[in-house]
Amino acid sequence: MSELIHVNNLKVRFRVREMLHALLAPHAPAHIEAVSGVSFHINTGETFGLVGESGSGKTTLGRALIGLVPVNQGSIRFKGQELSGLNDRAYKPHRRDMTMMFQDPVGCLSPRLRVESILAQPFRIHGVRLKNTPEKIDELLSMVGLPPEFKNRYPHQLSGGQARRIGLARALALSPRLIIADEPTAGLDVSIQGDILNLLGKVQVESNVSVLAITHNLAVIRHISERMAIMYLGRFVEVGTTEDIFAHPSHPYTEALLAANPVPDPDAPHKRVELKGDVPSLMNRPEGCEFHSRCPFCRDKCQKEFPLLHEVAPGHHVMCHYPLTH
Amino acid sequence: MTENVLEIKDISVDFITDSGRLKAVRHASFNVPKGKIVGLVGESGCGKSTLASVLIRLMSDNAVVSGESILFEGQNLMGLPPEEMRALRGNKMTMIFQDPMTALNPVLTIGTQMTDIQHRSHKTRAQKRQIAVEMLQKVGIPDPEDRLNQYPNEFSGGMRQRICIAMALLSKPSLIIADEPTTALDVTLEAQIVHLLKDLQEEMGCSILCVSHHLGMIAELCHDVVVMYAGELIEQGTVRDIFHKAAHPYTQRLLECDPANIQRRSKNLPTIKGDIPNLVNLPRGCIFQDRCHKKIAICSQKTPGPLSLGPGHWASCHLLNQGEDYV
Amino acid sequence: MTQNNSINHSMSGMSLFLKKISRDPLGILGLILVTGMIFSALAAEWIIPYDIAALDIPERLASPSLDHFLGTDHLGRDVFSRVIMGGRIALWVALVSTAVSLTIGTILGLIAGYGPRWLDNLLILSFDAVRSFPTIMFALAMVTLLGPSMNTVIFVVIATSIPAYGRVVRTQTQALKHNEFILAEQSQGAGMIRVLLVHMLPNVIGPLLIIASMDIPVVVTIEAGLSFLGLGVKPPTPSWGSILYDGYSFIRNTPWIIIAGGLPLVLTTLGFTFLGESLRDIFDPKLNKEQ
Numbered sequence: 001m002s003e004l005i006h007v008n009n010l011k012v013r014f015r016v017r018e019m020l021h022a023l024l025a026p027h028a029p030a031h032i033e034a035v036s037g038v039s040f041h042i043n044t045g046e047t048f049g050l051v052g053e054s055g056s057g058k059t060t061l062g063r064a065l066i067g068l069v070p071v072n073q074g075s076i077r078f079k080g081q082e083l084s085g086l087n088d089r090a091y092k093p094h095r096r097d098m099t100m101m102f103q104d105p106v107g108c109l110s111p112r113l114r115v116e117s118i119l120a121q122p123f124r125i126h127g128v129r130l131k132n133t134p135e136k137i138d139e140l141l142s143m144v145g146l147p148p149e150f151k152n153r154y155p156h157q158l159s160g161g162q163a164r165r166i167g168l169a170r171a172l173a174l175s176p177r178l179i180i181a182d183e184p185t186a187g188l189d190v191s192i193q194g195d196i197l198n199l200l201g202k203v204q205v206e207s208n209v210s211v212l213a214i215t216h217n218l219a220v221i222r223h224i225s226e227r228m229a230i231m232y233l234g235r236f237v238e239v240g241t242t243e244d245i246f247a248h249p250s251h252p253y254t255e256a257l258l259a260a261n262p263v264p265d266p267d268a269p270h271k272r273v274e275l276k277g278d279v280p281s282l283m284n285r286p287e288g289c290e291f292h293s294r295c296p297f298c299r300d301k302c303q304k305e306f307p308l309l310h311e312v313a314p315g316h317h318v319m320c321h322y323p324l325t326h
Numbered sequence: 327m328t329e330n331v332l333e334i335k336d337i338s339v340d341f342i343t344d345s346g347r348l349k350a351v352r353h354a355s356f357n358v359p360k361g362k363i364v365g366l367v368g369e370s371g372c373g374k375s376t377l378a379s380v381l382i383r384l385m386s387d388n389a390v391v392s393g394e395s396i397l398f399e400g401q402n403l404m405g406l407p408p409e410e411m412r413a414l415r416g417n418k419m420t421m422i423f424q425d426p427m428t429a430l431n432p433v434l435t436i437g438t439q440m441t442d443i444q445h446r447s448h449k450t451r452a453q454k455r456q457i458a459v460e461m462l463q464k465v466g467i468p469d470p471e472d473r474l475n476q477y478p479n480e481f482s483g484g485m486r487q488r489i490c491i492a493m494a495l496l497s498k499p500s501l502i503i504a505d506e507p508t509t510a511l512d513v514t515l516e517a518q519i520v521h522l523l524k525d526l527q528e529e530m531g532c533s534i535l536c537v538s539h540h541l542g543m544i545a546e547l548c549h550d551v552v553v554m555y556a557g558e559l560i561e562q563g564t565v566r567d568i569f570h571k572a573a574h575p576y577t578q579r580l581l582e583c584d585p586a587n588i589q590r591r592s593k594n595l596p597t598i599k600g601d602i603p604n605l606v607n608l609p610r611g612c613i614f615q616d617r618c619h620k621k622i623a624i625c626s627q628k629t630p631g632p633l634s635l636g637p638g639h640w641a642s643c644h645l646l647n648q649g650e651d652y653v
Numbered sequence: 654m655t656q657n658n659s660i661n662h663s664m665s666g667m668s669l670f671l672k673k674i675s676r677d678p679l680g681i682l683g684l685i686l687v688t689g690m691i692f693s694a695l696a697a698e699w700i701i702p703y704d705i706a707a708l709d710i711p712e713r714l715a716s717p718s719l720d721h722f723l724g725t726d727h728l729g730r731d732v733f734s735r736v737i738m739g740g741r742i743a744l745w746v747a748l749v750s751t752a753v754s755l756t757i758g759t760i761l762g763l764i765a766g767y768g769p770r771w772l773d774n775l776l777i778l779s780f781d782a783v784r785s786f787p788t789i790m791f792a793l794a795m796v797t798l799l800g801p802s803m804n805t806v807i808f809v810v811i812a813t814s815i816p817a818y819g820r821v822v823r824t825q826t827q828a829l830k831h832n833e834f835i836l837a838e839q840s841q842g843a844g845m846i847r848v849l850l851v852h853m854l855p856n857v858i859g860p861l862l863i864i865a866s867m868d869i870p871v872v873v874t875i876e877a878g879l880s881f882l883g884l885g886v887k888p889p890t891p892s893w894g895s896i897l898y899d900g901y902s903f904i905r906n907t908p909w910i911i912i913a914g915g916l917p918l919v920l921t922t923l924g925f926t927f928l929g930e931s932l933r934d935i936f937d938p939k940l941n942k943e944q
Contacts (some may be wrong), residue, residue: 190369
């Protein structure tokens with residue numbers, strides 16, 4: 001397996017543009033760091049799961065990889081080339097090999113265009129001349145299990161599941177090497193979630209494409225990713241194989257996430273690891289370990305010293321002074 | 327036999343649209359017993375939110391409600407004049423909405439909103455504030471005295487939902503209708519809210535009707551569950567009946583499809599093929615026939631009626647009549 | 654809260670539109686008035702019984718009769734013919750100026766909303782500068798520079814309308830800029846021109862056309878007003894405004910000229926306004942500020 005994309009110490013900052021606030025509270029930070037020094041890699045043909053709740057920075061990370069959001073520090077090496085710091089024009093060729101599926105299935109499709117035009121965009125943008133456009137579109141549609149009639153529909157005439165498939169078809173149009181799927185099952189009913197996930201899996205097997213699956217849904221990640229990372233306040237607090245993390249969660253936050261996941265069984269034992277309070281604001285990062293304010297196992301060291309990501313088992317890293325042992 | 331705080335008998339809702347009469351809810355009947363939490367489960371387009379909005383009588387202009395009765399504490403809500411309905415709403419029957427941000431007025435402080443909502447009680451402003459403080463404490467908001475003076479945007483999403491719950495409880499309602507109360511929240515917050523609702527419900531003894539598509543949350547929170555599909559109630563029972571002894575093929579498949587239910591890692595997850603049928607031109611027979619993996623001949627001829635499977639457990643499926651093994 | 658499970662729209666756009674507008678009596682009235690006005694403007698040469706400059710001094714200031722439907726003016730010219738021709742002038746001015754200012758305003762608005770901040774600031778500054786001039790003052794200045802004529806009127810209207818359309822388009826563009834479908838196209842490598850023309854424009858143009866149609870009566874009134882002041886079309890070209898001016902001077906002799914000049918103005922304004930509001934309510938009820 002070769003490395004397709006390697007991210008090193010990536011940082012993305014946003015300016016907090018509240019001038020009045022800055023005047024009244026001069027000690028408040030001028031920037032928030034949505035992604036705070038993230039490093040990882042994805043191999044060819046692999047699905048990497050990125051799990052986090054709102055405010056974790058997972059969507060920002062996805063957008064930074066594809067260049068929708070500027071990177072402040074760190075590197076992104078994709079197919080051996082450095083992407084950070086490139087302008088739009090220089091990024092363009094890479095956007096054939098790296099595509100994105102967005103969270104809002106219908107909202108990410110241009111509302112006044114028919115499906116046919118929407119799917120033709122990637123070809124037009126990259127100047128790929130098609131001998132027979134409708135034929136190619138039909139091919140893309142059948143790849144995602146939709147009949148040719150869908151060519152003439154408008155986005156508002158699609159159900160959530162159908163729109164998701166169109167989004168996938170669009171992402172596959174130019175045979176990318178990496179697909180970034182932002183919440184691939186959000187807004188989909190449980191009875192059809194399997195469709196899009198099975199489809200992603202099938203496409204992967206057929207074309208050896210890698211997937212970065214961004215979601216807050218642990219149940220889904222378990223089925224589709226080989227390796228995964230848990231994100232909190234812009235940092236990876238645990239990274240490893242999916243199997244390992246589910247079997248031996250080492251970070252208290254991971255364990256809380258797994259425990260919080262409601263199981264559809266009224267008699268399931270509730271191993272409640274309840275977290276105190278809410279996620280701290282990015283403008284007010286806690287001292288020491290940034291999770292200490294909510295951690296049920298917080299000790300003295302946690303409040304003062306920042307834990308570094310270290311290996312607890314082969315390929316399994318945790319950012320915690322006292323990783324859980326099982 | 328426990329008393330019912332809510333009894334819905336044969337209620338239907340049609341929407342008049344440009345493409346015809348859309349039969350969104352058809353002949354719905356179920357009860358919410360006093361002091362119990364009932365879950366109304368279904369996927370998008372099943373009509374559960376429509377049914378919930380019928381209860382508080384806040385419907386769009388093109389909706390036509392018909393049926394036998396909606397008995398709330400013995401009083402029929404159908405045909406009730408608007409003033410009397412308004413007296414009930416927010417008083418004996420309150421609601422918790424899906425999105426806490428839009429449910430709260432962004433330009434008024436929490437304190438103002440929580441005292442305003444008590445406008446029916448003839449207490450002084452100071453007393454109302456005190457009640458608000460106690461309620462905020464009950465839902466786990468730290469420093470409630472100070473926080474009363476803050477605006478909704480100064481609270482996180484989870485806290486806002488707690489405030490909405492507090493507001494729903496202020497008037498000591500008999501019934502709280504919660505429409506997707508945790509859908510907009512992260513999973514760790516969801517766990518907190520579910521816990522909170524359970525504790526508060528036990529303490530205050532009110533009933534809750536929880537409308538959601540989130541099976542896991544329903545399993546944890548509810549005593550009884552009603553399952554809805556494409557406008558029809560197709561199964562009802564205790565939470566254990568539904569999750570362990572599901573009788574209707576739709577309920578069975580729904581539980582099978584939930585990724586959280588699938589223990590072994592799979593790259594071939596189960597789904598229910600197809601879409602919900604056209605609700606303007608209904609098919610003849612069972613509403614689920616086109617997507618049912620156990621369909622038999624009679625399913626396309628006759629609509630199945632509710633069949634009793636045990637105390638409080640019924641399902642509308644022809645297979646149950648055939649003596650087939652449905653577990 | 655309205656549930657609509659039907660995914661395919663069963664009716665085509667036109668028949669759906671006609672069905673919807675038939676529910677609004679004022680909309681129907683507007684449609685009739687506007688259609689009538691457009692028709693008479695287009696067919697003017699065939700409808701008018703007399704040449705607009707034909708003098709008939711003995712018949713001057715006559716009251717309406719079968720010969721002259723709206724009577725004659727102080728030079729014996731048939732008022733009815735002049736009014737119909739005036740309609741063509743009004744429509745021509747309105748359509749040309751609206752079309753040009755819409756086009757330029759849209760382009761500038763798209764660029765302002767989507768492009769770099771400094772460009773946005775520059776454009777907004779220009780818009781505000783132009784808008785801060787009172788229209789009549791601006792018109793007077795232009796007339797002094799360019800002389801009174803129909804083209805001067807058109808120029809004045811275009812110059813003062815561009816900022817208004819520009820602002821509307823800019824606001825819409827800014828609102829849509831961060832929408833997921835725009836991000837999705839950007840993530841594929843779409844450049845600014847493609848994003849603006851293929852994706853932004855179709856979503857922005859809808860409300861704009863409705864606003865433009867409600868602006869047409871305003872333009873008609875501006876033209877009439879300028880012509881009334883003698884700053885517009887040159888005689889003997891008839892404009893409703895100049896007819897009004899003539900009628901106003903001779904009001905003691907006959908009230909009919911003023912009525913002839915004023916009535917079409919009122920009917921046109923009402924017609925376009927009713928139609929525009931009806932269109933707005935059908936296509937984008939959110940635009941109704943009164944709701």
